[in-house]
Amino acid sequence: MEDSLPVNVREYQKLAKKALPKMHYDYINGGADDEYTLRENIAAYGRILLRPRVLIDVSKIDMSTSLLGYNMPSPIIVAPTGAHKLANPEGEVATARAAAACNTIMVLSFSSSCRIEEVASSCDAIRFYQLYMCKRRDVSAALVQRAESLGFKALVLTVDRPVLGRREADIRNKMISPRFVNLEGLMSLDKDIDSAEGGSKLERFSRETLDPSLSWKDVEWLKSITSLPILLKGIITAEDARKAVEAGVSGVILSNHGGRQLDYAPATISALEEVVKAVEGSVPVLVDGGIRRGTDVLKALALGAKAVMVGRPVLYGLAARGEAGARHVIEMLNKELELAMALCGCRSVAEVTRAHVQTEGDGI
Numbered sequence: 001m002e003d004s005l006p007v008n009v010r011e012y013q014k015l016a017k018k019a020l021p022k023m024h025y026d027y028i029n030g031g032a033d034d035e036y037t038l039r040e041n042i043a044a045y046g047r048i049l050l051r052p053r054v055l056i057d058v059s060k061i062d063m064s065t066s067l068l069g070y071n072m073p074s075p076i077i078v079a080p081t082g083a084h085k086l087a088n089p090e091g092e093v094a095t096a097r098a099a100a101a102c103n104t105i106m107v108l109s110f111s112s113s114c115r116i117e118e119v120a121s122s123c124d125a126i127r128f129y130q131l132y133m134c135k136r137r138d139v140s141a142a143l144v145q146r147a148e149s150l151g152f153k154a155l156v157l158t159v160d161r162p163v164l165g166r167r168e169a170d171i172r173n174k175m176i177s178p179r180f181v182n183l184e185g186l187m188s189l190d191k192d193i194d195s196a197e198g199g200s201k202l203e204r205f206s207r208e209t210l211d212p213s214l215s216w217k218d219v220e221w222l223k224s225i226t227s228l229p230i231l232l233k234g235i236i237t238a239e240d241a242r243k244a245v246e247a248g249v250s251g252v253i254l255s256n257h258g259g260r261q262l263d264y265a266p267a268t269i270s271a272l273e274e275v276v277k278a279v280e281g282s283v284p285v286l287v288d289g290g291i292r293r294g295t296d297v298l299k300a301l302a303l304g305a306k307a308v309m310v311g312r313p314v315l316y317g318l319a320a321r322g323e324a325g326a327r328h329v330i331e332m333l334n335k336e337l338e339l340a341m342a343l344c345g346c347r348s349v350a351e352v353t354r355a356h357v358q359t360e361g362d363g364i
């Protein structure tokens with residue numbers, strides 16, 4: 001049985017494609033417009049090489065790290081992705097259990113297809129809650145309150161989706177809006193949209209519920225209604241990273257939404273050093289997008305990331321083999337990171353340095 005298990009993320013992707021209806025696979029896998037950014041997120045990792053150091057005793061590798069004071073066995077955490085029931089009927093509950101089994105953090109999406117309460121009670125884990133700002137602030141405030149009272153440890157405000165990116169596969173497939181189970185205040189709208197004709201219903205739902213007027217003032221507002229730490233997800237420039245620090249957030253997540261929003265935004269790994277430099281160590285910088293290998297994680301750490309988030313790989317695992325698949329994907333990435341660290345002569349995350357990578361800009 002073990003022999004037939006996929007041995008890497010790409011094999012899980014192939015299984016996911018076989019397992020899912022085309023509409024669902026395309027929704028998970030796709031990106032915006034020409035999908036340049038989607039491809040580049042992955043391709044840019046391929047242009048960074050590793051500079052291993054040898055003759056270092058690597059019989060013990062310690063991948064542990066901490067984020068906002070929480071200890072984790074490795075710097076790999078689960079990115080917020082919507083509608084896990086499209087991948088597996090158990091949805092986010094299965095993903096949460098997989099993350100908990102790996103003692104890692106799961107960021108639960110605003111667009112979760114399981115109720116927040118159900119996910120919170122399904123297992124013991126450190127969870128962050130991801131928020132999109134709704135046009136109706138009372139709906140956002142109610143979600144924040146629920147997340148707080150259910151023991152979520154931080155809020156992740158996604159800021160790169162004031163409007164929905166144009167995902168052509170979803171438009172072609174007439175992608176149906178997954179049920180927005182946590183948005184009681186908007187349920188009647190959900191019904192109207194489900195019965196609407198044509199186009200991507202997801203796009204229509206987003207247009208009605210998300211707030212394109214989202215601005216730095218709303219970060220202030222969010223701070224005023226919660227005592228939880230806030231991370232901003234979707235920052236990709238030094239300018240905005242500096243503003244985020246000024247706004248008093250607890251962390252910056254460098255992300256281009258997995259290439260699903262603005263096409264021709266740079267690969268996240270290409271923007272990492274700029275953003276890390278801008279925050280000057282004042283808050284942790286996380287990065288996501290295109291991570292498919294443990295060596296990718298090592299590259300991100302070397303360029304200054306405190307931790308990384310993985311989106312699609314976990315969904316591939318979930319689609320292919322449910323909770324066990326999602327768990328296996330996280331475990332595989334952890335094992336790959338451990339191996340890459342050993343082969344680079346890094347015994348701990350702290351020992352991974354800029355000198356372990358060679359980028360195009362280094363001119364070597």
Ligand code: FNR
Nearest residue numbers: 028079080081082109158257258289290310311312
């Ligand atoms: C996402 N992403 C996302 N981000 C977010 O803040 N809230 C969300 O609800 C979602 N939903 C979502 C659905 C699907 C199917 C995907 C693939 C992505 C973006 C996600 O958090 C993350 O930024 C990317 O997935 C990272 O890129 P990789 O790891 O998928 O390459």
